[in-house]
Amino acid sequence: MSSHSERHHHHAEFFGKKVDEFFHPIETAQKKIAKSYYAKSQNGYAPVETITITKKQPVRSFGPPPTAPVAPPAQTDFSIPCHLLRVGDLVILQKRPTQIIRITTSAATGQHRYLGVDLFTHKLIEENCVVSHPSPSVVLHTMLTPAFKQYKVIQAGEDIPLYLQTEAGELKTGVAVVAQGDLTKKINDAFGNSPGAVRVLVISDGTQELIVDFKRVHGDYKL
Template sequence: MDEQMRIVFLFIVISSSATEEVKKLTGTEGGSITLPDPVVEEGFLSFGRKTVAMVERKLKIYEGPFKDKVLWNNSTGMFTITGLQRNNSGIYVIDSKTGIVSTTTYQLTVYEPVPPPAVYTVNLSTESCILLCWVNSTVGTTLLWHKDEEIVNQSSSALSLPLTVLKQDFSSSYRCVATNPAEEKTAQVDVRTACNWQNSTPDSSNKPRQYLAAIVIPIILTVIVVLAALIIKSLNKNRTTTTHTQGSNTHKPYPIMADLDFQTGDSGASTTFPMQCSALRKNGHVLLKGRPCKIVEMTTSKTGKHGHAKVHLTGLDIFTQKKYEDICPSTHNMDVPNVTRKEYEVIGLTDGYLSLMDDNGGTREDLKVPDGDMGKEIETKYKNGDNFMVSVTKALNEEQVTGIKSSS
């Protein structure tokens, strides 16, 4: 009879848990999470189908990956899981046997920590400036630009997010936010300082200067036009001689921007954006010889007699790892590729092509297995039946598998 009662009780518990709502929780890798439903005197905590901890007036932790990670507060009755890792994501069940008898199910998702955003000024003019918000990782991270309380630009997969600020909006509050479902980090921006508009407040005392400028500026422009016409005329006379001289000079130790071969292809707003050379940073990206490269080294020479310091850039092609070098004046702009990364689960491999599935269940079969050791590792993992994911990098409408990681 006791055995029949246990079976009936177990059936009731399973039936009630099958219809119970699953509560969703999020945590950050390396952090902790407290499960909000208590076990007062007696109960269990399970992960998946395995019991992690048991309470009988005191806590007992079972051997396994949760040893030294699960805490129980005997005052509140709540469990806390510390030192969260990505593989701690999954289904947790709290089964309270005394006090309020209940079974509560949670779905915990552990995310990587949000990288702190950094903001750089990449281009300036008298009426606007371009700010760039940048993070060093995009896995699960969304970038957002806020103007006051309004979101004016966002991206869920790019390493960087540009924003054009008009001078007429300098009094607004701007901030860049890097966020995922578990946390967010913010970089506040003082656009007056970032865009060199500290002295832009209108003042009636400046009116005489404005009148003077209205008279002087047209005179200066006239002089400039006359000088330009004389210079062009002089250059036209020497064009033939100059052409022959340039033809004999095949080596230029310090090329200027006009000498550089930028094969940008389809360089629309969605694939590249301009950045002042002095604002580039190591481990960032830049277009060298028409190829998207990661900057591995950059040095700046002292200001020369012509008034411009030069920046020497060394980069590795993000797809081929080929080395490229270039030199540009620090005040000139370079094209920076919009580089995005996205993770896919590998679900198939046929005739050298991967079958991939994203977080939303969408599939694609247009990417080849990469060459070299990475391709061999992918083929080996697939033959062994391993569950794993690949990172796909995209730049200038070119995509390639660039990383492998085990599924959590």
């Protein structure tokens, strides 16, 4: 076959394929796919390599790990002007909760001096008030008084243990009651008349608690 005939044959075959692809696109594509799979099977088809992508972890800076915020401790005392204190009130003397039994005032300086009884150890404690000068013309005389906790009375009465409930819902028993003023009988009578509406006021010296007073709350209800 001459070179002219060969070129004519190749051109006819090329244009024939293009015309076939144009008029029969789906069948042509299927033939190409089948031919490709056949060639792979003849040459030994190798599976496609899988690629695993891992998320890069952020680089952590040096230093202590972050910590959760911690709630501040509950306040155990607060200051009060000396002219508001009276005999029988509770104050902090020498870092101890005490009840005032005597108040004296210096005529020269106006400074107050307190004598009290430790509510837990029953020892006498004496201390002067705190004097501060926030401005040249102002002089403040203050003392620390204990902060009270309020516990709900759950059970009370003669020959019955006193059961209390804290604000967090914890049940407590065996908390001592101050001996002055027949307070235990007053709490029992108040609970008998208004169960569920009685709250006791409690102070602490850091290791033990003591009931020093009580009150009734509005909205009495039966347990």
